[in-house]
Amino acid sequence: MLRNKTIQFHPLLLLLLIGSYFLGLFLEMIAFFIIIIIHELGHYLTAKYYKWNITRLMVWPFGGVMETDDFYNRPSKEEFWVVIAGPLQHIWIYIVLLVMDGYHVEHVFLDQLWIVNTVILLFNLLPVLPLDGGRILFLGVSKLVPFQKAIVWMSLASMAIIAIINLGLYFMAWTSIHLTFLSIFLLLDNWLLYKNKHILLLKHLLGRYFITESKELNIELLRVKSEMAVGEIVKHFKRDCYHYIYVGQDEKPIPEEECLKLLFTQNTPDRLLNHIYAKDA
Numbered sequence: 001m002l003r004n005k006t007i008q009f010h011p012l013l014l015l016l017l018i019g020s021y022f023l024g025l026f027l028e029m030i031a032f033f034i035i036i037i038i039h040e041l042g043h044y045l046t047a048k049y050y051k052w053n054i055t056r057l058m059v060w061p062f063g064g065v066m067e068t069d070d071f072y073n074r075p076s077k078e079e080f081w082v083v084i085a086g087p088l089q090h091i092w093i094y095i096v097l098l099v100m101d102g103y104h105v106e107h108v109f110l111d112q113l114w115i116v117n118t119v120i121l122l123f124n125l126l127p128v129l130p131l132d133g134g135r136i137l138f139l140g141v142s143k144l145v146p147f148q149k150a151i152v153w154m155s156l157a158s159m160a161i162i163a164i165i166n167l168g169l170y171f172m173a174w175t176s177i178h179l180t181f182l183s184i185f186l187l188l189d190n191w192l193l194y195k196n197k198h199i200l201l202l203k204h205l206l207g208r209y210f211i212t213e214s215k216e217l218n219i220e221l222l223r224v225k226s227e228m229a230v231g232e233i234v235k236h237f238k239r240d241c242y243h244y245i246y247v248g249q250d251e252k253p254i255p256e257e258e259c260l261k262l263l264f265t266q267n268t269p270d271r272l273l274n275h276i277y278a279k280d281a
Contacts, residue, residue, distance in 0.1 A: 007044075007057045031112040033059065035120050038093065039086045040064035046085035050078045063182075065130075072147075072200050073207025076139050076240050083135045090121040126165075128158040129190055142239040148201045150239075155194040162186050205234055209260040218242060221253070230262045 036059060043066045044057050052074070055067040071079065097114050125133040134154065142150035166183050169175055193200070220241040224233055226248045237243055237256070244253035 006054060007059075027109050027112050028116070031109065031116040032120075035090075035093065035113070035116050036064045038089045039120060039124070040066055042085040042087075042089040043082055046082045050074070050082065052078075052082070069203070071135075073204045076143065080136070080139055083132050083139075086132050087121060087124060090117050093117050126161070128161050128186060129154055129193060131186075134158055139239075145238070146236045147204050147239050148197055148235045151193060151197045151200055155190045155197070158190040159187055159194075162190075201235065204239075205237065205260060206264060208237075209257070209264060219244065221246065223247075230259050234259055234263060 040057055040059065044054065047054055047066065047068060047070070052068050052070040055069070057066045058064065093113070094117065097110060097117075100110060124131050127137045128134045129138060138150060138154045141154060144150075145153070162183055166175075166179075169179065218241045220238055220243045222233070222236055222243050223246040224236075233245060243256040243259075245256070245259065246253050
């Protein structure tokens with residue numbers, strides 16, 4: 001593995017390329033990694049444009065992953081463009097291949113690029129996290145339901161879709177070691193996403209606590225019971241919304257930042273909102 005570099009290649013890639021050469025699959029592997037690198041560079045360059053903190057861009061034997069802490073705690077507009085930038089790269093690849101075909105440039109490698117480009121594009125558009133299709137769907141779901149509920153729904157739905165697809169492939173006898181390992185990776189990733197939903201919620205809330213330009217936009221009114229703790233109330237926050245919380249039948253709302261302040265600066269997630277009213281009375 002290359003050290004101290006943002007863009008890294010897993011050492012198993014070399015073994016895979018050597019093995020593909022002796023198995024007669026060298027051109028397929030080269031086409032695969034060219035498309036993967038272009039796809040991931042689309043994510044990477046767009047994230048850099050928005051000044052995201054990128055840990056690394058890792059190219060694995062089964063694909064590529066851009067590792068960053070900014071997913072789930074940046075504005076939806078930014079995340080949408082970072083996500084969609086990967087699939088958009090496949091469009092200009094198609095255009096280049098069509099132009100070359102128009103000039104009667106023929107080579108078996110170009111045919112492999114067309115096939116691999118199509119397979120990777122369709123695979124990444126599957127509505128499964130953390131694939132691009134799943135992330136785009138998550139952005140839409142998280143604007144309709146609370147953020148934590150969106151994580152639960154999408155992680156469980158992703159695991160169900162992966163299981164259904166694998167059952168279909170099994171009955172069609174299209175199974176392979178590569179697909180099996182990839183499916184296991186996606187299942188584990190979604191299981192960890194479900195198990196760590198509270199951590200992702202806190203990251204998201206911390207991000208919105210320090211982002212002031214989105215406040216007072218897309219106002220959402222929440223009416224909660226007076227015995228509900230702050231840590232439970234924030235679980236009802238939606239993405240790209242600013243919340244005013246009404247306790248019981250009281251008509252004096254509590255702004256969102258009051259809850260977030262109690263959560264982060266005073267570290268009192270178990271505090272009841274009626275205590276705030278008592279303090280202000």
